[in-house]
Amino acid sequence: MSLLQNLFDAELHIGGATILWREIIGNAFGIASAIGGMKRVVWAWPVGIIGNALLFTVFMGALFHTPQNLDLYGQAGRQLLFITVSVYGWMRWLQSRHDSGKAVLPHWASTRARIGMIATMAIGTVAFAKVFEMLGSWGPWPDAWIFTGSILATYGMARGWTEFWLIWIGVDAVGVPLLFSGGYYPSALLYLVYAGFVLWGFAVWLRIQRQSAQQSTAVAAE
Template sequence: MSLADVLDPLQQPLVTVLGTPVSWTEALGFGSGALCVWLVARQHLANWPIGIANNLFFVLLFTQSGLYADAGLQIVFIALAVYGWWTWTHGGGPGSPVLPVRRTTRTEWARLCAAGVAGTLALTVLLGRATDSTVPFWDALTTALSLAATYGQCRKLVESWWLWIAADLVYIPLYTYKELYATSLLYVGFLALCLTGLRSWRRDLAVRQRELTEAVA
């Protein structure tokens, strides 16, 4: 049995949304993606393996849709998931095995912004010249935002949720344009979950800061 024989059933239509067939790949990406973000908002460690499964589904989906940067991004996401899985369980330092939620420092913001701008420009040029992508800039921008947000998530930076929110606001119309309606709807759900996650992590940070203040006092 070849790889194509294994993957072909995942590409078959499952349902039809607004006259457009939705494949098993897109449906499975929808479900695993929503579950992953829900788990992240609750700082549950299971978000990492669920996220890796989600990335694999989206590699197939985005390759089929000509969103090559997004497809390649999923491979990077898998590597970051392994890193995030480790930091969430070992990154707290001596006496704190669990990584705590914290704010992004100015140095980290500067580095993330510089990397984001450089990455967006480089990917835009690459996609425009080396692929048949019809949306090179938007594909590159969402890639850069998603990478920065995922890194922040790995380090439990509260502001990583703002980066995800910005990415989702671009992803929603982008996937609609590409007629990936179920995925576009998924990102509407992601946007709502990101707002919930931001509120939850802020609350956790406030509790931790209050506990530190009381311990010093």
């Protein structure tokens, strides 16, 4: 128990900043999950879940006595929802791999699904901002935007919608300045690194999608 507690409380000091190792490790799992998602491998989901669990303890700063001592309820809450949606995505990709041999086949969302995503993003941001504001969250509006967008992106990944990469771009654009200003430097740097993976992943999924469409057209022509 003492060893686990020491690992849980381990800190890294850079300049005047104090950083928890579990924030670094949790974000490392997040990057690994992003790479796995880009490669469309099932292990991306359980790896992401481990990172989510670690980061939950980081963003509930006052509860777990982090150096920042800030509660970002949106950041913390989305880790719990990530776990829930990730279990769904994990099961969906496993079933797809069992049925077709492929974990997921990238494709565009339908017009109806796109309208639903836009509406969910707008309504969710407003609603959660009010909730986080009442809870006393630090930065409730950007927190709500990140929270809502993250859940949509994770759900889109589970469904195989290529658009989910673009949603992450919008999340990163707000998340980086929020986390830097709150002193969550490893997470802010992850968002910057992750933005590169997002652009790369979008290009990879788009190429796979086009190749699949070309193969389908060729088969139909035969």
